[in-house]
Amino acid sequence: TTEIYTRSIVGSVRCVQETDTTHKHIKYVINEDSYGIITSMSQPVYVICIASSIIYYMTRAGTIVNMKVDLTEYNYKMNVRKGRIGELSKQLAGGNIVGAMSIKYLENQGLPEMALKYEKDERSKFKLAVASGNLETALFSAMEMKKKDCFAVLANEAIKQGNLQVAETCFQKMLAFEKLSFLYLMTGNFQKLEKMMQLAKTKLKDPMLRYQIALATGNIAEQVKVLAEAGQLSLAYVLAKSHGLNTLDDLLKDSISKSEKYNQELLNLPSEKLKAIYNMRPLHKEGIGANNWQLHESKLETHAGEGEFADAQGPEDINEQKQQREHGKSIEDLISDEVEATEDATSKKEEKKDKIDISKSQWSEEPIIDVEPTPEKEETKDVIVEEGGFVAPSAGTDLALSKVKGSLVSGLHAAVSEYEMTFRLLQKQIALINPAPLKTALFHTFATNSAKISLVTNATSTSVQLLENGGKPISPIKLSLLIAIHKKGMNFTTEGNFVEAIRQFRNCIQMIPLFVASNPAQEKEAKDLVKSCAEYITAMRCQIERQKQPPTNKVRIAELWCYMAIAKMDSGHKFLALKNAMGVTYKMGNFITAAHLCKRILDFQDSGVISAEQAATFQKNYNTLQTKGTNDSKLEFDSSKVGQLEEMEGYLNASTLTPLKNPSDCSKCPYDHSCYEKADGGKLCSTCEMCKIGEETLGLNLLEQLHEYHLIMSLIHI
Numbered sequence: 001t002t003e004i005y006t007r008s009i010v011g012s013v014r015c016v017q018e019t020d021t022t023h024k025h026i027k028y029v030i031n032e033d034s035y036g037i038i039t040s041m042s043q044p045v046y047v048i049c050i051a052s053s054i055i056y057y058m059t060r061a062g063t064i065v066n067m068k069v070d071l072t073e074y075n076y077k078m079n080v081r082k083g084r085i086g087e088l089s090k091q092l093a094g095g096n097i098v099g100a101m102s103i104k105y106l107e108n109q110g111l112p113e114m115a116l117k118y119e120k121d122e123r124s125k126f127k128l129a130v131a132s133g134n135l136e137t138a139l140f141s142a143m144e145m146k147k148k149d150c151f152a153v154l155a156n157e158a159i160k161q162g163n164l165q166v167a168e169t170c171f172q173k174m175l176a177f178e179k180l181s182f183l184y185l186m187t188g189n190f191q192k193l194e195k196m197m198q199l200a201k202t203k204l205k206d207p208m209l210r211y212q213i214a215l216a217t218g219n220i221a222e223q224v225k226v227l228a229e230a231g232q233l234s235l236a237y238v239l240a241k242s243h244g245l246n247t248l249d250d251l252l253k254d255s256i257s258k259s260e261k262y263n264q265e266l267l268n269l270p271s272e273k274l275k276a277i278y279n280m281r282p283l284h285k286e287g288i289g290a291n292n293w294q295l296h297e298s299k300l301e302t303h304a305g306e307g308e309f310a311d312a313q314g315p316e317d318i319n320e321q322k323q324q325r326e327h328g329k330s331i332e333d334l335i336s337d338e339v340e341a342t343e344d345a346t347s348k349k350e351e352k353k354d355k356i357d358i359s360k361s362q363w364s365e366e367p368i369i370d371v372e373p374t375p376e377k378e379e380t381k382d383v384i385v386e387e388g389g390f391v392a393p394s395a396g397t398d399l400a401l402s403k404v405k406g407s408l409v410s411g412l413h414a415a416v417s418e419y420e421m422t423f424r425l426l427q428k429q430i431a432l433i434n435p436a437p438l439k440t441a442l443f444h445t446f447a448t449n450s451a452k453i454s455l456v457t458n459a460t461s462t463s464v465q466l467l468e469n470g471g472k473p474i475s476p477i478k479l480s481l482l483i484a485i486h487k488k489g490m491n492f493t494t495e496g497n498f499v500e501a502i503r504q505f506r507n508c509i510q511m512i513p514l515f516v517a518s519n520p521a522q523e524k525e526a527k528d529l530v531k532s533c534a535e536y537i538t539a540m541r542c543q544i545e546r547q548k549q550p551p552t553n554k555v556r557i558a559e560l561w562c563y564m565a566i567a568k569m570d571s572g573h574k575f576l577a578l579k580n581a582m583g584v585t586y587k588m589g590n591f592i593t594a595a596h597l598c599k600r601i602l603d604f605q606d607s608g609v610i611s612a613e614q615a616a617t618f619q620k621n622y623n624t625l626q627t628k629g630t631n632d633s634k635l636e637f638d639s640s641k642v643g644q645l646e647e648m649e650g651y652l653n654a655s656t657l658t659p660l661k662n663p664s665d666c667s668k669c670p671y672d673h674s675c676y677e678k679a680d681g682g683k684l685c686s687t688c689e690m691c692k693i694g695e696e697t698l699g700l701n702l703l704e705q706l707h708e709y710h711l712i713m714s715l716i717h718i
Contacts, residue, residue, distance in 0.1 A: 224240045562585070562597070593639040653677055669688060671691045
């Protein structure tokens with residue numbers, strides 16, 4: 001057992017004296033990831049306090065003793081945790097902190113740029129440089145290692161950061177000529193594209209790359225030559241003839257006429273002077289390096305030059321002559337070097353809701369309390385201010401953010417790109433565990449609320465947040481859009497395209513959590529859509545499962561038709577399901593089940609779904625089925641409940657598509673209320689594919705309200 005003799009809290013250090021395997025150590029604890037040993041003791045002591053680097057403690061004999069200890073490691077980790085870059089730099093530059101673990105600690109605490117200064121291993125140095133966005137250092141490390149995978153990683157990162165010069169160098173080193181040509185095309189560097197086309201012709205011997213570049217640059221003559229060299233004389237002749245290249249036209253004509261098989265009409269084509277189709281040219285064409293994106297200064301760069309940190313030598317001090325030598329080469333020289341190096345290596349290796357018109361159906365038919373809100377935690381940051389330095393004023397509150405602060409509607413937070421709060425609300429309201437289906441809706445929401453405006457010609461565009469009147473963020477998901485998607489799903493259901501129908505209903509049900517209702521009626525209608533979509537999705541799944549069954553499995557096919565017949569659908573779709581279920585059960589000799597289904601069909605006489613003649617026929621069939629009164633096969637379906645059940649909820653297991661064993665004690669999806677067995681609790685819902693089954697939640701909140709917080713703030717401003 002572990003006995004704690006004493007505990008003293010000093011700042012954020014917890015000093016503990018324990019009697020166990022480590023009973024002779026005094027340790028510090030900052031958090032669960034940051035702890036260590038301060039010193040070892042010969043016998044248990046009782047710590048009184050710590051002042052500076054001196055520990056005052058009492059021995060078992062009652063004597064008070066003070067002892068000086070080394071708190072370098074603790075101060076180092078506290079500086080990292082508090083973000084005191086200046087103090088941290090002095091510690092590292094002074095050589096008091098050494099070892100791979102210290103560098104790893106910097107990386108784990110989100111300071112890879114500082115860890116990079118003191119890392120010696122090239123592979124680790126490369127990873128740190130990429131993580132901190134120091135692409136120049138990463139490029140140097142990649143050149144030292146000469147690993148193709150490193151250049152690939154660096155190229156992708158350079159593209160993300162907009163450093164086109166580094167991306168160009170990486171593609172050259174990788175011999176990724178297609179990517180390199182695409183980069184030149186996107187940046188408008190057609191001069192280098194022409195050089196690459198010549199290289200593809202002479203050294204690379206790559207006709208496909210050569211033809212692609214010719215297409216991109218609109219070089220018709222080169223396109224004709226490539227086609228002719230590839231044996232496509234007819235295509236080359238038509239291309240030359242269409243663009244009025246008479247010289248090439250005559251040469252190709254002679255070659256075609258000498259062949260045994262040729263079309264005489266081809267040679268009689270009229271000569272035209274069409275223009276080549278060019279790609280859209282970029283506005284900036286000064287060169288690769290001139291188009292690099294502007295980046296923010298890192299926290300490390302802000303404090304560069306402070307004290308001894310400015311003199312600290314690290315891997316950033318690279319060999320400039322070698323780098324300039326590499327960058328100074330022309331593209332053909334670089335590519336030639338890489339091609340030759342690759343060839344040498346290869347040679348060495350070889351050596352070594354509207355009414356449904358069912359007449360268009362394509363189905364396979366058979367004849368309130370006031371709760372105080374949780375206070376929001378405000379982030380506090382240590383600000384390093386040198387004596388006499390300038391302290392910038394804090395940024396003002398964003399207008400859009402101020403409008404949604406305190407709101408419980410996830411769609412409003414999504415509209416201002418507060419995705420963390422969006423997911424947090426949905427986790428509490430509907431137990432969201434799979435946010436992937438929300439990606440498309442979130443993208444449309446972001447695109448609707450954001451715009452790029454160029455204030456000056458050829459200048460960098462400025463991002464602007466679009467707002468409605470009154471400063472409210474725009475929500476692109478309208479009730480009319482949700483109704484239209486739902487209607488589209490119903491149309492696909494009528495056509496018998498169940499796969500596309502289930503996709504539309506899922507699309508609708510997955511967009512509703514980001515919908516913002518302006519009144520209670522809209523909120524109720526949206527939640528009714530959730531219910532309807534859930535019923536249709538389960539019904540469509542029954543049909544898809546039925547289509548997978550072999551014809552010999554008549555019992556399962558009949559069961560799936562019966563399950564669909566109890567779904568809460570439009571009267572037209574319900575009639576079709578009941579009619580088909582009745583036909584299937586009748587053919588397999590289950591006359592009692594067929595009679596119950598037929599009786600349910602007769603309830604549609606007043607709705608206009610069936611005509612008077614059809615009603616008479618069904619009445620006749622019902623009377624006949626009653627006289628038979630037998631069932632040949634046992635179905636896992638209680639047909640006597642057909643008239644009582646109006647929906648699948650509470651009857652069908654949405655996972656297995658079988659009746660629930662204990663409907664009164666089942667697990668439900670907190671969003672669409674699909675039912676599952678108790679053992680399915682904690683799994684992903686099969687209907688919405690977003691929420692956790694069996695979780696107790698607050699329920700989805702879609703109604704936009706004016707909170708007391710906003711009212712008070714508006715009064716204060718007045």
